[in-house]
Amino acid sequence: MYESGEDYLEAILMIQNEKGVVHSVDVAKKLSVSKPSVSRAMGILKDGGYLDFSEGTELHLTVKGQEKASDVYSRHRLLTDFLVKITGVPEDQAEKNACRVEHDIDADVVAGITKWMKKNK
Numbered sequence: 001m002y003e004s005g006e007d008y009l010e011a012i013l014m015i016q017n018e019k020g021v022v023h024s025v026d027v028a029k030k031l032s033v034s035k036p037s038v039s040r041a042m043g044i045l046k047d048g049g050y051l052d053f054s055e056g057t058e059l060h061l062t063v064k065g066q067e068k069a070s071d072v073y074s075r076h077r078l079l080t081d082f083l084v085k086i087t088g089v090p091e092d093q094a095e096k097n098a099c100r101v102e103h104d105i106d107a108d109v110v111a112g113i114t115k116w117m118k119k120n121k
Helices: 003-019 024-031 035-047 065-087 090-100 107-119
Strands: 050-054 057-060
Touching: 003 024, 003 035, 003 057, 003 065, 024 035, 024 057, 035 050, 057 065, 065 107
Parallel strands: none
Antiparallel strands: 050 057
16 A cells, blocks of 8 residues: 555544544645545545444544554554654654655654564553
8 A cells, every 4th residue: 555545544543533523624734735636545544444424524534544544553653753762853743754754764763663662562
């Protein structure tokens, strides 16, 4: 899956956690993208089995989508916390950097950071 697809899934999960219901316009606002861009991405995610649409404009993650979104969000939170702890930078700066790294980091590196964070709470 491309980085942008992961960003969309993560945004949907975050909005779902905040509001309970997710609409395309919410995703567009969250990611600062156009509504046509969201529509195109939602079609791709639906075709990939990550997303369903209900009647109207509600978006729903499938089990596959929920798992992928949760994985991406988990990496995002781990990296944000790690960067704050290690570098002392503000959370918003750490979060921006984590967002860039979360898509390309190897699983064994994530496991190592997780182990380190548990050991160094």
